[in-house]
Amino acid sequence: MSSNSKKNPVVPENGAPRPALARKAVQSMDGASPEESVLNxxxxxxxxxxxxxxxxxxxxREELMAxxxxxxxIDALREQSQAIHQGDLKVAEAMLMNQATALQSLFVKLTETGLQASLLRQQETALRLALKAQSQCRAxxxxxxxxxxxxxxxAKQANVTTGPQQINNGLPAAPTGTQENKFQKNKLKEFPHEQEQWLDAGTPSATGGTHSGAEALAPIHRADKRRG
Known part of the structure; x- marks a missing residue:
């Protein structure tokens, strides 16, 4: 620590002077046994x-570390983590805002450096870094x-059953085979006369004449006497 810091120590806002010797050792909680203390x-x-x-x-900086x-x-860092766990995002919001401000300052500094550069390569490098800082600030x-x-x-609502099946709300697409079967059934219902005409179409075959001849031969082979 410099001599100026010894003569003029930093005084906090409440007026109480800071401790002359800050603790530098990392403190850990003591356990019920030596093994537990080592684990902590x-x-x-x-x-x-x-x-x-x-x-x-x-x-x-050395004067800050002194x-x-x-x-x-460490306790302050732990308190910030506990605040996040409880849903308090004030520290995170302040951190992001300060980072954006620092990135904006870096963007301005790099832009000035690039515009003042005499060589094209130096100017291009500085302006490229400036645009990166501007992009990070925006993000x-x-x-x-x-x-x-x-x-x-x-999100589209979905009803999931137990198993690999999933039913989505909306108009389900029917399978191709089912859709064709329904179309054929509907067509037959709408045009019954066409179905009847298709079934009755055609000329009588020769089989019909053969059957008529068989009926004519029936009396010739009839028995002469009837059984009592």
């Missing part, structure tokens, strides 16, 4: 708040809008 520490190391803590403090209390930062604002006003999804 292992869970803390792989926890989401610890992962965020490692990224935040990796390349942070006054940063490690357990308090961030769009995400924020979806959180504030979730889109309404209209």
């Amino acid at each position: 520490y292992a869970k803390l190391v792989i926890s989401p708040e610890m992962a965020s803590f490692r990224v935040i403090t990796k390349n942070e 006054q940063l209390d490690t357990p308090s930062l 961030t604002l769009e995400t924020l809008t979806n959180i504030k006003n979730p889109p309404v999804v209209y």
Whole structure:
């Protein structure tokens, strides 16, 4: 920490001075047994708040890190996660808005750099990065809008029975064979006379004459005496 920070420590809004020595050790809950204490520490190391803590403090400014209390930062990150679990999205909305503002600032900076570049290649690179920042800013604002006003999804209702069958509401398409059978039945009902004409069509065959001849021969072979 620089000499200026020692002489003029940062004072919070409530007027209370910050602690002279911030805690730097990562604190873990003690368990009922040594094994449980070791397990609690292992869970803390792989926890989401610890992962965020490692990224935040990796390349942070030295004067900020000197006054940063490690357990308090982890507790603050844990509180944000608990708020999300309870449905409170205020922190997420503020985060997205601040990111969009930072991306807008980056877009302006890169645009100025590109316009002031003397070489075409430098100008093209800076303007291309500026447009990427502008695209990310737009996507961030769009995400924020979806959180504030979730889109309404209209889905077609479906009645699903137990098994692989599924019945969708609407006009079902009849199978081809069934549709043709119904069409043939309806056609026969509408035109009965055509069916009768088709069944009676044609000239008498020669078989009819043969049967008439057989009837004429019946009296010749009739028995002479009748049985009593």
